[in-house]
Amino acid sequence: xxxxxxGTEAVEAANTAFYEAMEQGxxxxxxxxxxxxxxxxxxxxxxxxxxxxxxxxxxALIMAHTEYIQFFLTDTRTTVIGDTAVVTCTENILSGGPAxxxxxxxxxxxxLVVATNVFRRTPAxxxxxxxxxxxxxxxxEDEEPDEGA
Numbered sequence: 438x439x440x441x442x443x444g445t446e447a448v449e450a451a452n453t454a455f456y457e458a459m460e461q462g463x464x465x466x467x468x469x470x471x472x473x474x475x476x477x478x479x480x481x482x483x484x485x486x487x488x489x490x491x492x493x494x495x496x497a498l499i500m501a502h503t504e505y506i507q508f509f510l511t512d513t514r515t516t517v518i519g520d521t522a523v524v525t526c527t528e529n530i531l532s533g534g535p536a537x538x539x540x541x542x543x544x545x546x547x548x549l550v551v552a553t554n555v556f557r558r559t560p561a562x563x564x565x566x567x568x569x570x571x572x573x574x575x576x577x578e579d580e581e582p583d584e585g586a
Contacts, residue, residue, distance in 0.1 A: 444563070445515050448522040448556055451563040452515070455554065456508040456528075462500050468493055472557060472564040481550050481572040504543065505533040520558035521566075528552050528570065549573035 451470065458467035471489065478492040479485050480499070486492050509529040516523050528550040533543045555567040 444517040444522060444558065448515055448517055448524060448563050449513075451556060451565070452513075452524045452526075452554055455565060455568075456510065459496075459500070460507055462503075464493075464497055464500055467496055470565050472559070472566055476565065477567045477569075479569040479571075481548075481570045503532055505531075505545070507531045522556040522558070522563060524552075524554045524556070526552055526554075527573070 455467070455470050458464075458470060471492065473489065475487070476489055476492050477485055477487050478495060480495060483495070486495050507530070509531070510526045511529060513524065513526040528548075530548045530550060531545055532548070533545045550570045550572055552568065552570045554565060556563040557566045
């Protein structure tokens with residue numbers, strides 16, 4: 438099979454909806470974007486989570502402990518082959534947790550994560566099958582290691 442451009446825009450819309458649901462803290466919208474059957478997820482630094490209950494529980498926990506999150510996606514690439522699509526991107530994340538004083542946002546933290554989102558076409562549209570995020574540990578792969586280290 439060859440790459441299929443006919444589903445690219447729909448996959449990209451589903452991918453955008455995934456990140457928007459996270460930013461809005463909309464658990465119902467996020468839940469509806471995932472397949473009903475066997476799914477998997479790897480958050481940066483976490484073990485593999487399998488099954489709808491375990492995956493969605495992880496997002497509920499993240500949303501409950503994150504007062505602010507925003508994703509700026511770069512290096513996005515989408516490939517559609519038949520009823521499967523893969524989106525790779527860099528998540529430039531800005532987030533803030535609870536503050537010491539009520540009514541204020543905690544300190545903002547930036548993080549780079551490379552992500553792979555796998556989608557399956559269903560009668561209801563494209564749904565997430567798997568999400569895998571890995572932290573970017575170096576800013577530039579071409580940098581030479583410190584000679585004194």
